[in-house]
Amino acid sequence: MEKRNEHNDFDIIRQVVDGKTDLFRILVDKYKDQCLSLVHTILKNEDNAQDVLQEGFIKAYKNLSKFDFKSSFATWLYRIMVNTSYTFFKKSKRVKTVDLKKVSAETSVDTSSFDFLREEERKEFINKVLQKMKPNDVLVLKLFYLGEQSINEITEITGLSNSNIKVLLHRSRKEFHNKLEELLGPEKKHLLWENGT
Numbered sequence: 001m002e003k004r005n006e007h008n009d010f011d012i013i014r015q016v017v018d019g020k021t022d023l024f025r026i027l028v029d030k031y032k033d034q035c036l037s038l039v040h041t042i043l044k045n046e047d048n049a050q051d052v053l054q055e056g057f058i059k060a061y062k063n064l065s066k067f068d069f070k071s072s073f074a075t076w077l078y079r080i081m082v083n084t085s086y087t088f089f090k091k092s093k094r095v096k097t098v099d100l101k102k103v104s105a106e107t108s109v110d111t112s113s114f115d116f117l118r119e120e121e122r123k124e125f126i127n128k129v130l131q132k133m134k135p136n137d138v139l140v141l142k143l144f145y146l147g148e149q150s151i152n153e154i155t156e157i158t159g160l161s162n163s164n165i166k167v168l169l170h171r172s173r174k175e176f177h178n179k180l181e182e183l184l185g186p187e188k189k190h191l192l193w194e195n196g197t
Contacts, residue, residue: 009027009074027060032057034147035057036053038085039081039085041138042136048092082139128183132179133176137175
């Protein structure tokens with residue numbers, strides 16, 4: 001199914017480049033929510049995220065003829081969104097960046113107990129935990145789990161090596177688990193075992 005979507009994206013891109021510019025709206029509609037989530041992860045401000053999202057789509061549109069069809073459109077677009085976010089980020093100097101290349105490996109964490117929470121509770125807790133994490137950690141988690149990007153695609157998007165991405169994912173998972181433990185506190189057992197499992 002993913003290859004089919006990729007080919008559909010490629011067909012749309014070719015048509016837009018050939019002059020059917022109104023078809024770019026299809027790509028915007030398809031990717032705007034995931035892109036907004038990534039941009040918001042970095043900027044932590046809804047208004048700025050909306051501005052950067054628009055700027056990112058404008059850059060993508062203007063550079064569509066340079067798309068080489070070697071990677072998926074999503075990977076290429078996410079790279080533009082991440083770069084545009086970091087450029088805005090640096091200009092505004094509101095948030096401190098993290099040097100991802102200095103990340104070290106940590107021990108593995110079992111997050112299976114989180115599986116028992118109801119869907120709405122999960123979403124609420126996930127958002128609360130993600131808000132407490134470093135933007136770069138959240139970015140990699142979202143790209144991997146929500147954007148379903150491979151390690152290689154995340155490497156292309158972020159400019160980090162495969163090993164750095166793996167280490168960052170590992171560390172971010174552990175941090176996520178620890179922050180979830182802090183958030184749930186003594187209510188954890190009640191929430192996890194509420195469904196009688």
